[in-house]
Amino acid sequence: MFETRHDETTVQLLVSGEQDQSAIRDLLLSEYDVVVDDEIQPASCYLIEDRLLPKYGSQLLARKQAEHPTFCPVVVIKRQDSSFSLGGTQQVWQREQAVVDDIVAAPINEQVLNYRLENLCIRRVQSRKLTSQYEQIEARYERLFESAEEAIVVVDVESNEIAECNRAACELFGYSKFELQRLNPSSVIQFEDGCEFTEFTEHLSQQDAGVTKTLICTTQWGQSVHAEASAAAIEHAEQQSVLLLIRDISERVRRQKQIRVLNRVLRHNIRNSINVVNGYGELIYESTADDEVSAFAEKVVDRSKELLDLSEKSRTVSNALQAGDELQSLDVVAVLDRIRAALSDEYPHARIELTAPESAQVFGNSYLQTALYELCENAIVHSTQDAPLVDISVTEAQSAVTVRIEDRGTGISEQELAMLEGEETALRHGSGLGLWMVNSVVDGIGGELDISTDSTRGSVVTVSLPQPAE
Missing domain, CATH: 3.30.565.10 (Histidine kinase-like ATPase, C-terminal domain)
Incomplete structure (x- = not known):
């Protein structure tokens, strides 16, 4: 049966005996909506007699889990001859202790009962506010996650499975989210330095700082995509995980390769041409009897040697600037x-x-x-x-x-x-x-x-x- 009031705080009373039910309900009606029913109903708080815990314990635990992270308090009415306690070690009560948040002793003192319930209900209201804030933050995170231009992949460290991925990741690899989450991460992500994926995630999960690594992404069509990943250890769905923010750098790698080839060709051709100039300059210098021509030839030879030295120095500079040596x-x-x-x-x-x-x-x-x-x-x-x-x-x-x-x-x-x-x-x-x-x-x-x-x-x-x- 239901007692209805326009109050958002509802207490379900789980007590045997109509006389006890009526007495406790009368204590609560001035402050709360009271529900008296043999089946567990949606409520803000549950007040249960200790002897009924074995009957309702599993249902109350399921209710608390369904409400999580909102606090769903359960208060036990402890009879005078009961051995139940929150800190007890009795084997018979161990399962029920996980459900209970507070105890009031019988016979019930109205002031004590209202004080306990008020504190628990305040905790519930606060938890609902925090839950609402958390859900708003999570919703913003989801929007940012999905709208990010870079591919984002979250890998569970223990199972080595892709726990989450965004739209950009699906586009990069060419798989649907469902398909990508069922692939071994190492089948689509390979590090250029040869590091094994599981070794990388396990090592990173123990570090405070993130890292940046170059890698090769293998698409559904067998295409190899050069990429750069910023990775960091995070906690996702209460599991130790690694987040990878992956950027496609194929165009950059292609340009760098073209520049290296162009530099190599130019240096080769310029060096050959300068060698020719140097050779002819030396021939002129050695074969002429004209002092003026000899002086000009000597300048040509000297200048060509300077250019050869500059070409060699340019090669050294290029190699130094492109060096990826670790410190x-x-x-x-x-x-x-x-x-x-x-x-x-x-x-x-x-x-x-x-x-x-x-x-x-x-x-x-x-x-x-x-x-x-x-x-x-x-x-x-x-x-x-x-x-x-x-x-x-x-x-x-x-x-x-x-x-x-x-x-x-x-x-x-x-x-x-x-x-x-x-x-x-x-x-x-x-x-x-x-x-x-x-x-x-x-x-x-x-x-x-x-x-x-x-x-x-x-x-x-x-x-x-x-x-x-x-």
Whole structure:
């Protein structure tokens, strides 16, 4: 039977005996709508006699689960001779304890009962508000998820299954959402570095920071798509998962490949042409008796050699800028020792002095040696001394290692320095490719390059390199 009031808070009373039902209902009617029925009905709160818990426990648990995340309170009326308690260890009550949120003892004190029910109902109202806010946030997330231009794939770490994917992911792979969720992720996503998919997700799930990796996506039609994925560990549907935000970079890869081929062809053709010019210049120089013609031929030969050197330096710069080497710990003192030995062989007239500790670890890649070699060689080549002197020193600070290279040359021209600032124009044809390469390499590993130059005293180049964490 139902007692109806215009109150959104409804209590279902599950008590045996009409006399007890009537007495408790009378206590509640001033504040709540009361439902008395032998079957579980929709209600804001359930007030149940402890002896009826075995009968209704499973139904109440199902009701609480159906209401989740909204709080659905269950209060037990504990008889004087009952052994039931929320913190008890009795085997007979363990299942029922999971259902119950509070206890009132019989005989019931009206003030205590109303106080308990009021607190529980306030918790329910608060949980409904939070649930509403959560649902609004979830709805916004769903809209963003589906409308994102990038493909998004969520993979369950434990099952290694695609738990969720958006419209863009379906378009990228060529499958419906239903089809994609039934595929093994590794059948459509392969990492370019050869990392196994399960190994990647398990490792990432234990990390706080996300990662970015290049990969190959295999479509339904067997097409391989170059892509870049930003991945991070998340919790999805209460499961540890990995979210991948996948961007199609096929066009970028295609352009880079075309540029590499074009650069290779141009360098090859230009080098061959310059070699021809150089060869004919030398023939003219050697075969002519005319001093003026000989002087012109010598200039042709010198200029062609400069162009050949520039072509070679361009290749080195191109390789350095395209290098994808991971940073690693390097002993910069050992690197400088190798550079000094190589330059001493190539320029035996030069004096290269190195002041450094036994070792100094820095972050670097395979092109750090190329960059430092370029700086040291420049110090020799641009010196005005018959026996060029180059001073190299290494000092360690708290978080960085400083390499200082000092020469006694003519300084670095403004045109070459302008290339470091990106100010090169068609009217200022600076040839500072090497310096530009050095700056790119140093910047790429998180270091800093500083140059102090004077046409009368020479140049001081300071390279600050980050140290690995201890």
